[in-house]
Amino acid sequence: MxxxxxxxxxxxxxxxxxxxxxxxxxxxxxxxxxxxxxxxxxxxxxxxxxxxxxxxxxxxxxxxxxxxxxxxxxxxxxxxxxxxxxxxxxxxxxxxxxxxxxxxxxxxxxxxxxxxxxxxxxxxxxxxxxxxxxxxxxxxxxxxxxxxxxxxxxxxxxxxxxxxxxxxxxxxxxxxxxxxxxILEEKLAELQQTQNALGKSERKFRAIFDQTFELMGLLTPDGLLLDANQAALNYCGAKESAVIGKPFWETPWWSYSEAQRGNVREAVAMAAAGGIVRFEAKYRDADNKIHYIDFSIKPLMDDDGNVLMLISEGRDITTSKKLEQELRQAQKMEAIGTLAAGIAHDFNNILTSIVGNTEMALSNIPAGEPVRRNIERVLESGSRATDLVKQILTFSRQSEQELKPVLLAAIINEVVNLLRSTLPSTIDIRTAIDIPPEDALVMADPIQLHQVLMNLCTNAAHAMRSDGGVLAITLNEVMADDSLISRHPSLKPGPHVILTVSDTGHGMDSSTVGRIFDPYFTTKKPGEGTGLGLSVTLGIVQSQGGTISVYSEPGQGTSFQIYLPKTDAKIAHSANKAEDPLPTGKERILFVDDEQLLVEMAQEMLNALGYHVVAVTSSLETLERFQAQPFAYDLLITDMTMPGLTGRELSRSIRAIRPDMPIIMCSGFTEFINAAEAKEAGISEFLMKPYSTASLAKAVRKALDEVFGQPE
Known part of the structure; x- marks a missing residue:
C-alpha cells in the first residue's frame, strides 16, 4: 500500500x-x-x-x-x-x-x-x-x-x-x-592387515549386535533364523537353542495371532526379493499385556545384487504409542472445550436478549392476566438455560469455581429428573434420602457437583445398557472418626454427607478398579469415552474437601461413595416481601454492543428507567461520537468482544480522553476478562451475561453515584 x-x-x-x-x-x-x-x-x-x-x-x-x-x-x-x-x-x-x-x-x-x-x-x-x-x-x-x-x-x-x-x-x-x-609383497601385507581388520570388525559387530536395545535377528533368504541378539531373546524369554534354525514366523515373537504370523511370512518373502518391509506388530507378554513393536526387515546383498541374508529389527513403541494417544486425546478435549466455550459465549448473548425482553414484557402485564404465567415460565426457562451455560463453561475450563452452601438433595432431584427423560426404561432409577434434606448441606460448587453426579450416573447406565438394571442414588450422613480417616486419610474429623451411586451392571475386577481414576483410562470401546470422566470427578470432589471410594466385583455391579464435609453455613433465601423499586435516573448513557438485538433491548430497558440513551453497534463509531462530544455522556456501557475495538481497547481510549468517565463492561466469557481484571483496568462495574433488568439498573446507578454522587 x-x-x-x-x-x-x-x-x-x-x-x-x-x-x-x-x-x-x-x-x-x-x-x-x-x-x-x-x-x-x-x-x-x-x-x-x-x-x-x-x-x-x-x-x-x-x-x-x-x-x-x-x-x-x-x-x-x-x-x-x-x-x-x-x-x-x-x-x-x-x-x-x-x-x-x-x-x-x-x-x-x-x-x-x-x-x-x-x-x-x-x-x-x-x-x-x-x-x-x-x-x-x-x-x-x-x-x-x-x-x-x-x-x-x-x-x-x-x-x-x-x-x-x-x-x-x-x-x-x-x-x-x-x-x-x-610391489607384490606390499600388497600381500596389506591383504593380511585387511583380514585382521575384518576379524576385528566382526568382533565389533557381535558386541554391538548383542548389546543394542533393538530386537535384532539374522535370517536366511528362506526365512530361517540364523542368529538373534540378547535383547530379542530376553524380550520373549526364549533360549537361543529354541529359536535358531526355525522359520522366523514360527518363533515366539509372533505368537499374538495367526494373521500376524502370515504377515511376517509375507514380509520375509518380500525382503528376499530385494524389498524393505516395515509394519507395526503386536506381542502379548507373560502377564497378558499387549506390546506394540515397530518391525522392519531388509535384505543384505553382495556387490552383484544377490541376497546374502535378511536383517530383522524391532523396537518396542508401547510407551511412545500411549503418549501419542494421550496427546491426541488431550488435543481433542482442548478442541471440544474451545468449541463448548464459544457456544456458551453465543448462548449468553441470546439469553441476555431473552431474559431482558421477557422481564420488560412482564412489567407491562397485570398480575391477574393468564398470559403472565406463560411469560414467567419463559423467564424460568431462561434461568435454567443460564445454569446450563455455566455447566458448558465449567466443562471448557472457562468458569471460576464458586463455593457456596448447597443442598445435595436438590442436586439429586435435578439430576434424576434429567436422567428419567434420557435413560431407557430398562434402567430403574431409585433414590433414598435417609436424612432430612436440610441437613445434607455442603460447601461446594453446585455446577461441579451436578457434573460429578451426572458422570457417575452416566457410567452406571453405560454398565447396564445391554440388560438393564437398577441405578440407586442414596444420601445419608456419617461422622469422620479415626476409623474412617484411617481408610480415607484426606478427610478431616467431623460430620460428613455420603452420596452413593450404585448399579447392578457387569462390575469390574480389582485390577480395573485400581486404575479407573487414572487420566485417559477407560473401560469403554474406542470412541465411546474420553477416559477423563472419573479423573475429573475425583479432582472436583477433592477440591471441595471430599474423597471417593469404590467397590465392585465382576457380575455384581459397582458402588461409588462420595464423602463431603457438612457445613454450618446458611443458604441465603430471598425475602418474601415485595422487592424495592429499581433505581432510576436521567443521566445520558452511551451503550455499545455488536449484537443488534442486545442494543435494542438495553436501550428499551434504560429508557424505561428514565435514562437518555444513545445506542450503537460499532465500537469505532462509539469512539468517534465520544471524541466529537466527550462531555455529552455521563456513562459508557460496552461489550467486551466486538470487531474493530474490543471493550478493553475502547475503554482505554475513552479514559485517555476523560479519566473520570464511568464505564460498565459486559461479557459472556470470563476467559477474556473477569471482575477483578475489569477493576484493575479502571472499569467501574462488570456485568456477566445474561444480565437482568435489576442487575443492569443497580450497576448503572452504582457506577454513576461513585463518580457524580447520588442525585438530589
Missing part, C-alpha cells in the same frame, strides 16, 4: 480527480466510509503533481476538465516512471464506446460512467487494487526466480570446474597405482 506522508500505511490511498467539487465530495465520502484514504485534485496538472508526490494506490480520473483533459492526464501519468504502474479508472458522463476505447488506449484500466453506482465503484476499485497487488507479487516472484537461476548457474559452473579438477586428480592417482602394481 502507499506510504504517502500523513496517510495510514495500512489503508489504500486513492486519488480522485474531478473539476466538480460536489462530485469530489461524493466520491470522497463513499471511499472514506470503506476505510480508504482519499486525496483530491480538481484539474489534470495538479493531479499529475499530486500523484508524483503521494504515489497513490489507484486514481479515479474525470475526462472533461479545464486545461489538459483526463485522457491527456492519463498519458502523462503513464509516461512517468514513478506513476506509470498506478491503475487509472476513468469516471465520466461520456458513455460512447469511442470514448471508452480512447480511455483504455490512454492507459486506463477501467471506465465507469456517471452517475455511478456506489457498489459498482467499490467493487471495481477492490478488484483493481487486488490486481495491482497480485502484479506486484508476480514481479517480485519473477525477480526472485531470476536471481535463483543466476545463482544456480554460477553453482553449476563452479561444480563443473571442481569435477574437472577431481578427474585430473583421479587420473594422477590411477597412474600412481599402476606404477606400484609391481
Amino acid at each position: 502507499s506510504a504517502a506522508i500523513g496517510n495510514d500505511p495500512l489503508k489504500p490511498v486513492i486519488l480522485a480527480v474531478d473539476d466538480d467539487p460536489n462530485n469530489l465530495a461524493v466520491v470522497r465520502d463513499c471511499l472514506q466510509e470503506c476505510n480508504y484514504t482519499v486525496l483530491v485534485a480538481e484539474d489534470g496538472e495538479s493531479a499529475v503533481t499530486r500523484a508524483d508526490y503521494a504515489l497513490p494506490d489507484l486514481i479515479l480520473l474525470d475526462v472533461m476538465m479545464p486545461g489538459i483533459d483526463g485522457f491527456e492526464t492519463c498519458r502523462t501519468l503513464k509516461a512517468r516512471e514513478s506513476t506509470r504502474h498506478i491503475p487509472v479508472i476513468f469516471m465520466t458522463a461520456l458513455a460512447e464506446t469511442g470514448h471508452k476505447v480512447k480511455g483504455l488506449e490512454a492507459g486506463g484500466v477501467d471506465y465507469i460512467t456517471k452517475p455511478f453506482q456506489r457498489e459498482e465503484l467499490l467493487a471495481r476499485i477492490a478488484v483493481h487494487l487486488q490486481l495491482r497487488d497480485l502484479t506486484s507479487r508476480l514481479q517480485e516472484a519473477k525477480e526472485t526466480l531470476e536471481k535463483k537461476v543466476a545463482e544456480r548457474t554460477l553453482d553449476l559452473a563452479i561444480a563443473n570446474r571442481e569435477l574437472e579438477d577431481e578427474i585430473a586428480v583421479r587420473q594422477a592417482a590411477q597412474e600412481q597405482l599402476q606404477a606400484k602394481a609391481v
Whole structure:
C-alpha cells in the first residue's frame, strides 16, 4: 500500500480527480466510509503533481476538465516512471464506446460512467487494487526466480570446474597405482592387515549386535533364523537353542495371532526379493499385556545384487504409542472445550436478549392476566438455560469455581429428573434420602457437583445398557472418626454427607478398579469415552474437601461413595416481601454492543428507567461520537468482544480522553476478562451475561453515584 506522508500505511490511498467539487465530495465520502484514504485534485496538472508526490494506490480520473483533459492526464501519468504502474479508472458522463476505447488506449484500466453506482465503484476499485497487488507479487516472484537461476548457474559452473579438477586428480592417482602394481609383497601385507581388520570388525559387530536395545535377528533368504541378539531373546524369554534354525514366523515373537504370523511370512518373502518391509506388530507378554513393536526387515546383498541374508529389527513403541494417544486425546478435549466455550459465549448473548425482553414484557402485564404465567415460565426457562451455560463453561475450563452452601438433595432431584427423560426404561432409577434434606448441606460448587453426579450416573447406565438394571442414588450422613480417616486419610474429623451411586451392571475386577481414576483410562470401546470422566470427578470432589471410594466385583455391579464435609453455613433465601423499586435516573448513557438485538433491548430497558440513551453497534463509531462530544455522556456501557475495538481497547481510549468517565463492561466469557481484571483496568462495574433488568439498573446507578454522587 502507499506510504504517502500523513496517510495510514495500512489503508489504500486513492486519488480522485474531478473539476466538480460536489462530485469530489461524493466520491470522497463513499471511499472514506470503506476505510480508504482519499486525496483530491480538481484539474489534470495538479493531479499529475499530486500523484508524483503521494504515489497513490489507484486514481479515479474525470475526462472533461479545464486545461489538459483526463485522457491527456492519463498519458502523462503513464509516461512517468514513478506513476506509470498506478491503475487509472476513468469516471465520466461520456458513455460512447469511442470514448471508452480512447480511455483504455490512454492507459486506463477501467471506465465507469456517471452517475455511478456506489457498489459498482467499490467493487471495481477492490478488484483493481487486488490486481495491482497480485502484479506486484508476480514481479517480485519473477525477480526472485531470476536471481535463483543466476545463482544456480554460477553453482553449476563452479561444480563443473571442481569435477574437472577431481578427474585430473583421479587420473594422477590411477597412474600412481599402476606404477606400484609391481610391489607384490606390499600388497600381500596389506591383504593380511585387511583380514585382521575384518576379524576385528566382526568382533565389533557381535558386541554391538548383542548389546543394542533393538530386537535384532539374522535370517536366511528362506526365512530361517540364523542368529538373534540378547535383547530379542530376553524380550520373549526364549533360549537361543529354541529359536535358531526355525522359520522366523514360527518363533515366539509372533505368537499374538495367526494373521500376524502370515504377515511376517509375507514380509520375509518380500525382503528376499530385494524389498524393505516395515509394519507395526503386536506381542502379548507373560502377564497378558499387549506390546506394540515397530518391525522392519531388509535384505543384505553382495556387490552383484544377490541376497546374502535378511536383517530383522524391532523396537518396542508401547510407551511412545500411549503418549501419542494421550496427546491426541488431550488435543481433542482442548478442541471440544474451545468449541463448548464459544457456544456458551453465543448462548449468553441470546439469553441476555431473552431474559431482558421477557422481564420488560412482564412489567407491562397485570398480575391477574393468564398470559403472565406463560411469560414467567419463559423467564424460568431462561434461568435454567443460564445454569446450563455455566455447566458448558465449567466443562471448557472457562468458569471460576464458586463455593457456596448447597443442598445435595436438590442436586439429586435435578439430576434424576434429567436422567428419567434420557435413560431407557430398562434402567430403574431409585433414590433414598435417609436424612432430612436440610441437613445434607455442603460447601461446594453446585455446577461441579451436578457434573460429578451426572458422570457417575452416566457410567452406571453405560454398565447396564445391554440388560438393564437398577441405578440407586442414596444420601445419608456419617461422622469422620479415626476409623474412617484411617481408610480415607484426606478427610478431616467431623460430620460428613455420603452420596452413593450404585448399579447392578457387569462390575469390574480389582485390577480395573485400581486404575479407573487414572487420566485417559477407560473401560469403554474406542470412541465411546474420553477416559477423563472419573479423573475429573475425583479432582472436583477433592477440591471441595471430599474423597471417593469404590467397590465392585465382576457380575455384581459397582458402588461409588462420595464423602463431603457438612457445613454450618446458611443458604441465603430471598425475602418474601415485595422487592424495592429499581433505581432510576436521567443521566445520558452511551451503550455499545455488536449484537443488534442486545442494543435494542438495553436501550428499551434504560429508557424505561428514565435514562437518555444513545445506542450503537460499532465500537469505532462509539469512539468517534465520544471524541466529537466527550462531555455529552455521563456513562459508557460496552461489550467486551466486538470487531474493530474490543471493550478493553475502547475503554482505554475513552479514559485517555476523560479519566473520570464511568464505564460498565459486559461479557459472556470470563476467559477474556473477569471482575477483578475489569477493576484493575479502571472499569467501574462488570456485568456477566445474561444480565437482568435489576442487575443492569443497580450497576448503572452504582457506577454513576461513585463518580457524580447520588442525585438530589
